[in-house]
Amino acid sequence: MAKFALWWIRWNENLRTYESRMTVGGRNATAQDFKGRGFDRIIVLDGEGRNSHCSGFMYSNGYNDGRELAKWILTRDIGMPLYITIPFYRPDGKQRDQTQASFSSVPDSYYRGWIDGILSVDIDNMKGFYWSYESCLQTGPHGENVSMEFIQSLHDYVHGHGQELIWIPTLGNRTMGEIQNRVIKNLVTIPTLAKYFDHVFVQPHYYQTTKLNDGNDYTFEELVSRVKWMKDHGLSIEMEVDNSIIGEQDNCAYCKSTQGTWEDNHFKEKVRCDKTPTLETEQKCIDRACDYYRAIIKVSASAFSTRAYYFGTNLKVIDKVRTKCPGW
Secondary structure, three states: OOEEEEEEEEEEOOOOEEEEOOEEOOEEOOHHHHHOOOOOEEEEEOOOOOOOOOOOOOHHHHHHHHHHHHHHHHHOOOOOOEEEEEOOEOOOOOEOOOOOOOHHHOOOOHHHHHHHHHHOOOOOOEEEEEEOOOEOOOOOOOOOOOOHHHHHHHHHHHHHOOOEEEEOOEOOOOOHHHHOOOOOOOOOOHHHHHHHOOEEEEEOOOOOOOEOOOOOEOOHHHHHHHHHHHHHOOOEEEEEOOHHHHOOOOOOHHHOOOOEEEEOOEEEEOOOOOOOOOHHHHHHHHHHHHHHHHHHHHHOOOOOOOEEEEEOEEOHHHHHHHHHOOOO
């Protein structure tokens, strides 16, 4: 059973270097802190790219930016198999480069430069790359900013260098009808794209909201149906919890004054907490996180032996949720 942990980083413009966001209580987290909690794979990421350095949009910029991050990672002495992000966005929210044509056919591809720059640094324990764009619509008719040709070329290029490629797409608060493409044809493309990734960990997005985008409740039974869908398609799961359970305003459903608003005949989820969690709120958030494990057991106790874990930026979160549900 492989457990992939997300190690969050960000670019510090004032210091002109990267910094780790991971802590254990009030101190900086180390690789040993992850190992001690049963994790054996690390994914180094900043999100979807907005918090990593971007010096431009050409191959040379990608090469230098990737090499810069890899050299910083080398100083962390992680000593565990790790995967490094491929940033989709720039800090200004625009894409770093085109994702329509095969980037192998584009001489000045930023993304190809990034991969080459990362690989120019000798990191013995590097296992692969993480495709950071989380949209479950990409390559479909409703996510036309990325093409199937691009994803295939990304897979081929990464594999050609002996590396793996992984992905953690989110389902958001979409209904099962949408996820199964019964409402809109070819809306969710995760099963179609899965063949291009060595691991696909799906975000159920249950911890973050209690409402689906049709206004109905996102119940435990709805979570179970998504876990079953993942199993049926040979996908894995990302377990989700965050700093809300240690008293911080993060993104748990229960520390939001409202779950969202109606816009264009859809229920649009409110993002991030606007209320400081109380002890009661923290317990409700822990229970909702524990539902992920309960759903897995209900679907298949032997499934999902390989999982990814999102737990905010403080490893004390892991300790606290496992006090309530040790199998998490």
